[in-house]
Amino acid sequence: MKIDKKQLYTTEETAKILKVSPTTIKRYIANDKIPSIKFNGIRRIKGLDLAKILNSTKKQYAK
Numbered sequence: 001m002k003i004d005k006k007q008l009y010t011t012e013e014t015a016k017i018l019k020v021s022p023t024t025i026k027r028y029i030a031n032d033k034i035p036s037i038k039f040n041g042i043r044r045i046k047g048l049d050l051a052k053i054l055n056s057t058k059k060q061y062a063k
Contacts, residue, residue, distance in 0.1 A: 003050055003051045003054065004047045005046075005048040005051050006047060007047040008039065009047060010042065010043070010044060011025045011026055011043055011045070014045045016048075017054075018053075026050070029043060034049065048052075
């Protein structure tokens with residue numbers, strides 16, 4: 001799945017992209033592992049931040 005860096009993703013969409021549960025994403029947000037914003041009462045993750053997370057994970061496994 002291609003990440004649009006300008007889009008805001010819900011916790012459910014982020015969970016699908018990272019292949020984890022939505023509960024895990026909420027836990028990461030609570031522990032400041034994933035930055036998020038609250039928009040209309042719903043947590044959103046910026047596509048740019050999500051792309052950074054994916055790129056840093058790829059670099060860790062490439063070593």
